Amino acid sequence: AHELAHTGLLVGARLITLAGNEGYGIVEDAALGWRQGRLDFVGALQDVPDAWRSERDVVDAQGRWITPGLIDCHTHAVFAGDRASEFEQRLQGASYEEIARAGGGIVSSVRATRAASEDALFDASLPRARALLRDGVTSLEIKSGYGLDFANERKMLRVARRIGEVLGITVRTTFLGAHALPPEFAGRADDYVEAVCEWLPRLQEEGLVDAVDAFCERIGFTVAQTRKVFEAARALGLPVKLHADQLSDGGGGALVAEFGGLSADHVEHTSEAGVRAMAAAGTVAVLLPGAFHVLRETTLPPLDAFRAHGVPMAVATDCNPGTSPLQSLRLAMSLACTHFRLTPQEALRGATVHAARALGLADRGRLQVGQRADFVLWNMAHPAELAYWLGGELVEAVYAEGRRVA
Numbered sequence: 001a002h003e004l005a006h007t008g009l010l011v012g013a014r015l016i017t018l019a020g021n022e023g024y025g026i027v028e029d030a031a032l033g034w035r036q037g038r039l040d041f042v043g044a045l046q047d048v049p050d051a052w053r054s055e056r057d058v059v060d061a062q063g064r065w066i067t068p069g070l071i072d073c074h075t076h077a078v079f080a081g082d083r084a085s086e087f088e089q090r091l092q093g094a095s096y097e098e099i100a101r102a103g104g105g106i107v108s109s110v111r112a113t114r115a116a117s118e119d120a121l122f123d124a125s126l127p128r129a130r131a132l133l134r135d136g137v138t139s140l141e142i143k144s145g146y147g148l149d150f151a152n153e154r155k156m157l158r159v160a161r162r163i164g165e166v167l168g169i170t171v172r173t174t175f176l177g178a179h180a181l182p183p184e185f186a187g188r189a190d191d192y193v194e195a196v197c198e199w200l201p202r203l204q205e206e207g208l209v210d211a212v213d214a215f216c217e218r219i220g221f222t223v224a225q226t227r228k229v230f231e232a233a234r235a236l237g238l239p240v241k242l243h244a245d246q247l248s249d250g251g252g253g254a255l256v257a258e259f260g261g262l263s264a265d266h267v268e269h270t271s272e273a274g275v276r277a278m279a280a281a282g283t284v285a286v287l288l289p290g291a292f293h294v295l296r297e298t299t300l301p302p303l304d305a306f307r308a309h310g311v312p313m314a315v316a317t318d319c320n321p322g323t324s325p326l327q328s329l330r331l332a333m334s335l336a337c338t339h340f341r342l343t344p345q346e347a348l349r350g351a352t353v354h355a356a357r358a359l360g361l362a363d364r365g366r367l368q369v370g371q372r373a374d375f376v377l378w379n380m381a382h383p384a385e386l387a388y389w390l391g392g393e394l395v396e397a398v399y400a401e402g403r404r405v406a
């Protein structure tokens with residue numbers, strides 16, 4: 001009965017619906033019904049319409065907690081090689097910026113990713129996406145940004161699409177050509193940005209781009225260069241997001257807001273003015289505590305300002321080989337609580353409702369009629385355990401569009 005088709009009924013559940021703007025939205029002794037992969041009943045078992053009584057595909061959750069499928073709205077999960085040696089260097093005192101300026105960092109992952117065939121890149125990346133899925137993720141954003149030329153950026157985005165097809169989950173792709181300056185453009189950042197803007201329509205033409213991102217930072221691209229990339233995205237009707245104010249206040253938060261962007265990510269150094277601009281534009285703050293933790297950062301994002309101005313806070317893994325080799329969204333939730341003092345409920349909303357908004361997806365993130373039947377059965381006694389346990393096997397089963405995928 002577990003291998004459900006797109007239509008089915010789940011009973012004996014304790015639902016964490018995340019209805020409304022706060023609270024867990026708990027429904028005890030509950031049921032979920034779905035048809036063609038969309039929820040069309042969410043509520044108490046006693047209220048299940050008679051039409052469902054004859055349903056054959058029924059799963060008994062045996063009193064388990066059910067949440068919406070988790071949504072990881074910021075990952076660089078497609079790459080070749082690893083940067084474990086840099087991890088050792090940093091433990092001996094080298095800074096992330098020093099390593100980048102010495103030719104390591106992102107560019108070293110670029111060399112490995114360029115050298116990998118599309119199949120080898122897929123084989124190297126699939127296990128990371130599968131680890132996230134097995135920990136409850138049913139929607140995953142994957143960025144390019146380790147190719148840094150047309151053919152290799154295209155290769156990365158094709159691999160990202162293939163991962164979603166193979167795992168049966170949603171993959172949203174983000175073009176991050178403006179991630180770092182490749183060696184062949186050394187000293188010619190403006191020329192490189194021109195090239196990035198030329199690749200974008202060709203990649204969109206192949207259906208490979210859902211959003212556009214850039215790394216706006218001292219060791220990345222300037223506001224002016226980022227603006228050029230955003231203008232190219234806007235001309236194609238593509239939404240934007242940004243690696244913003246991660247290591248310094250570069251005005252990234254305000255820049256994304258100016259373009260009505262989906263999200264500003266990292267945002268450790270975003271100013272009060274940037275927060276206000278994000279609030280006015282409805283831009284989501286994506287918190288990436290994995291990078292904060294691994295880089296041993298000390299400047300917290302402006303959490304009280306986000307709360308005071310009503311800026312939704314998402315939580316994501318930033319799964320990448322350099323600053324956040326993190327393959328569990330639940331662990332990111334735990335780090336968001338411990339380092340950033342989010343409540344477990346805020347962390348769960350950050351990995352569902354607000355993460356959906358950071359991806360511009362209105363059809364998921366809550367257990368609500370009309371939304372995708374993406375949900376997870378958890379082995380736990382209290383919802384706070386989702387952020388409480390560091391690791392562990394909490395997942396009983398994962399469903400995407402009503403079909404079991406893990």
Ligand SMILES: O=C(O)CC[C@@H]1NC(=O)NC1=O
Pocket residue numbers: 076105106109179215220243246291320321322323324
């Ligand atoms: O180090 C890497 O490979 C990516 C790091 C990642 N990219 C970025 O712009 N900021 C980050 O933390």
Ligand SMILES: [Fe+3]
Pocket residue numbers: 074076243318320
């Ligand atoms: Fe990132």
